Amino acid sequence: MIKDEFSVGEALVGEEPELAHIDLAIGRKNSKIGQAFMDSLAQPRQGHTPILAVIRPNLPVKPSTLILPKVTIRSLEDADKIFGPAQSAVAKAVADVVEEGVIPKEEAESLVIVASVFVHPRGKDYSRIYRYNYGATKLAIKRAMEKFPSIDKVLEEKDKATHGVIGFRMNNLKNPPYLEVALDIPDWRRVEGIIRSLPRSDSLIIEAGTPLIKRYGVEVVQKIRQLRPESVILADLKTLDTGNIEARMAGDATANVVACSGLAPVNTMEKFIEECEKVGALSLIDTLNLSDPKTVLGKLTVKPNIVELHRAIDVEEEEEARWGNIEEIRKVCGDDTLIAVAGGIRTKNAKKALDAGADIIVVGRAITGAKDVAGAARAFLQQMGVEEVDQFRVMTDF
Known part of the structure; x- marks a missing residue:
């Protein structure tokens, strides 16, 4: 009726x-x-x-x-x-x-x-x-x-479903943990080989690192997209100025996530976050070299989708260089904010990072420099306890 x-x-x-x-x-x-x-x-x-x-x-x-x-x-x-x-x-x-x-x-x-x-x-x-x-x-x-x-069915399926025409699902990072592979190598031929070797997993994020983008421009994101149309791709711009312009550029290049430096002015970060939302990308604030991330993030009137607690390559081996208090950052930005940790991640400490509250672990040379790239990535995914959510899922209409 x-x-x-x-x-x-x-x-x-x-x-x-x-x-x-x-x-x-x-x-x-x-x-x-x-x-x-x-x-x-x-x-x-x-x-x-x-x-x-x-x-x-x-x-x-x-x-x-x-x-x-x-x-x-x-x-x-x-x-x-x-x-x-x-x-x-x-x-x-x-x-x-x-x-x-x-x-x-x-x-x-x-x-x-x-x-x-x-x-x-x-x-x-x-x-x-x-x-x-x-x-x-x-x-x-x-x-x-x-x-x-x-409405319950729609909300249940929205992050699982694959549209038949485009052939892949859009991943909005709603089911952590995730492994982010940082491609910081400014050599496309090597990068292409690494991308082709990476396992296809819903729990994998591909990062177009800053050196790669500096050499080839933000359009390198589209080159990665051609190889992995279904993947979440992060453009690590480390934006310091003109936040809205750079966020728009990365969004136009089909980046799913765009990174801004936490050293940028508060106004720049806020414009960056707002522009990411407009172009349908997730915003990330990178805390590299920030002495007090909690205070800086607390000044933002709009919060990022992701905060990356980042140790620089040059200091990641130092004992005193730590990621910081993950739960304090989450309290400042909200429970929905994902926390990524980067710098010195190895298979031996990946589980410790997750146990400390991280949602995303960022790995570079431990995967990209490995003789067996696929095996190294799978070893991290195994340490993270990741399973393919839809591996045995049968789609039904009702």
Whole structure:
């Protein structure tokens, strides 16, 4: 039963090129959907002429259903696919869901359906076009009537799901711990070899280090992206000025995370953090050479997504050079802030860093300088107790 003004359903069924994608809305005739139904019928767009779903000529279905082609109709062949198998499939699906009780029979007369239907121009097999559109329409209607998905389902799946077209999921670093591999080698040929050797893991972050970016520019991020489109890539700019401009540059180069130096003016860091949010990247403040990170971070009116407690390469072996109190930093920046530690990380102390509260361990030469890059990276992941979250996961619709 439709309790709200309208309900929305979506379904993707089949394989290319006959693949079917249905977007539809169901509502009462006197609702906004009813108005949209009449507006679309009265004012069709060129190449997207709407048609009624009919079981056969002169026998439209109930609820009255309007089919809106997603793809521009450019030929009689395109028109035949819409007026033939697609129209018939949508109509049969609507009739069947009424017969099956998904839409109550007593309500069918008072409802209308507006269905946006995709038929690929390269689709040739009428049987597949029919079957896929029939299945997609039934599923979309069922989802609309059941108000699928729930908000809980959306929140559960948003960081797990892979979109079929782009072929990879966007990782927002919501499931630490993570291993960050710092590529500080200013030699693309060596870097490329290392990237190709790294294991493919949801728990891996690839860092375009400062020396690499200084030699090749921020566009080196795109070169890394071509090799690893699914990976989280960090651009270590160590920004000191013009925070918004540099954050925008890295974001445009497809960096997922951008690093600013904690030595920058407070105003610069705040503009940097705000610009990262605008371009959809996570902001990182690097505390390298900061004597009092807690005080500096406390001055920020907007907090970064990540704070990196960083020992410089030149002092990482010194006994007195420590990462600092991780929990104090987290209290200043908030519980959602990720804490990364860098400098002198080896397999023998990686677990200690995590036990101290780190979410990300940053490793450079211990991996990039290893004879077996893949083996070294896996050794760190094993020490971290990382498992592939979706390795045995079976995707289901409900």
